[in-house]
Amino acid sequence: MDDLDIVELYHRRDERAISESDRKYGAMCRSISERLLGVREDAEECVNDTWLAAWNSMPPERPRSLGAFLGRITRNLSVSRWRRDHAGKRYDGLDVMLSELEDCIPSPESVEYTIERRLLGELISEWLDGLDEQSRAQFVRRYWYGDTVKELAAAAGERANTCSQRLSRLRCGLREFLESKGAEL
């Protein structure tokens, strides 16, 4: 079913919106959540909560990309669960990812303020626009969809070490980009 039709089902309060969302984007959302949390049961709950959140937000929302919209909800719900449970549980997927993303943090001398979350998303998008297609896809697959380095390497037909090094360079590149934007902000 087309995304427009699924969105229309939400607006008509037709419960097939849920089953169609699950059919089309369930695997993607489960994958995102499970990669972040590493616990299938927790991921399943996050995905179920995703449909509820989507149901409550449409209407009035009419997302241009339903996949990104639903995936973003799943990410937010998953990370909320991680933050809530972090004291008692350790989620390898998200802990490792956050550890990697520390490389992207600008130095305090460059950026001495807290950037608004929405603005940060726009800046990172701007930086991604400047990358070649493969680098951009690998960064998004790793840090948005949560693919493992091993999976990315297999998809690209390269060694995991090569892929890992490229991601490391990309993270440093993002840090430099954010630092360069510091003066403008």
Place this chain on the structure above:
Amino acid sequence: MKSNDIFDGVTDIRDDIIDSAAAGDAKNAKKKRSKKLRWISAVAAALALVIVGGVMLNTGGALKVYAISEAEYPKMAKYPGNWYTDKQYDAWWASVRAQKRDLGDTSDLESFFAESARTFLSDADGDNIVYSPLNVYMALSMLAELTDGESRGQILTLLGCDGIESLRRRANDVWNCNYRDDGALSSIIASSLWLNENVSFKKDTMNTLASEYYASSYRGQMGSEQFDRALHEWLNKQTGNLLSEQAEQIEFDAETVLAIAATVYLRAKWGFEFDKENTSPQTFRGADGDLIVDFMHQRDDQGYYWGEKFAAVSQGFEEGGEMWFILPDEGVSPEELLRDAEASSFIFSPDRARTENSKYLYVNKSIPKFDVSSDLDLVDGLQNLGVVDVFDDTKSDFSPMTDDDIPISVTSVDHAARVVIDEEGCTAAAFTVMLTAGAPMPPDDEVDFVLDRPFLFCITGDSGLPLFVGIVNNPAAG
């Protein structure tokens, strides 16, 4: 700034970048989507409308049935099944989409559905009763094509149309948006005309019925065993043999000029079937006393709906359409609920789920298994609804049908329908123990919905229009 902030920033990157990365992934992914096939039991309705006149018999002819025209239904791509590629899925979805019609303002349809259901479902008298509003709508539309003058005018008024052309377009749209035959969901409104071989019929009118109403037509000797058998076979074929007993009882007599036979047949997969392990005997407080019947149980997060006098939930079919279970509040009968404006609007409007009185929560459904059927004579009801002249051969005008100078009238309108549900099939739901009159707001997170007293159901196709409406007073009655 912390790594959490970077994570949140990545979460909010632009949609097109996210989609683009997903598309890249899709190139490497093998398409596979697993789906279980789950079927509901079939549902069917049939209507036979017999038009009789003083016909001169030609008894010397050979006893044959001639198929004058066979309706050609739209070709649909097959439902792709358990494993499929994007190409197969897209082809299937395109053919499903091709059947969609924008019905616009449906107040004319809702008005007819509600008014006729109130009329035909008012005589349940403790029995089960099933009615197909769409089935009768299509049959009456075809009858309007065969008539003129006041005979036609009375039908147009009942159906809420200002002219035969607008009715023709409306009926065609209604037919198409309820038609599905893709291997996963069968929802077919079929019609046929049975013509007396001794009467000359106007070709243009018959062609219109074939092209706009997808009606097949057959010609033969009325009163002959062969012609009756041909009708029975057609009815059984269209309704999956669900109504064979009722079909056997329909016979033409020698004076029958023309008969319209219309059927609705639905067979669909459940979106979420009941677990047989959870089925258990339970008390149903029927119209004629308590009964022990098998109840199916299921917990699901879904929409829960309510009005001043009822609560309702739905059970969806996997590929479109759903079954709604409407539980009147304690002390309110199903018939009374049909007369209630709020409940009537909920049952008959395709936009029923847009009500503000709804909540998404966990619903614990307890639904009795049932197999309900009824056989209705609609003549008195139609006359009460204002369709009078076609039943009186001194007033009827069948001039679009034939130029033969014979008195013609409709002598019978039989409507049979049957709905069967079980764990693998249709689903029912409804009843909330927490609802009380005047305080219908459900709790925050979870509600029990127990259909343990007489209730209404409504089965819709993809269009949301009611294919079947019924009252279950006794789930144990076969």
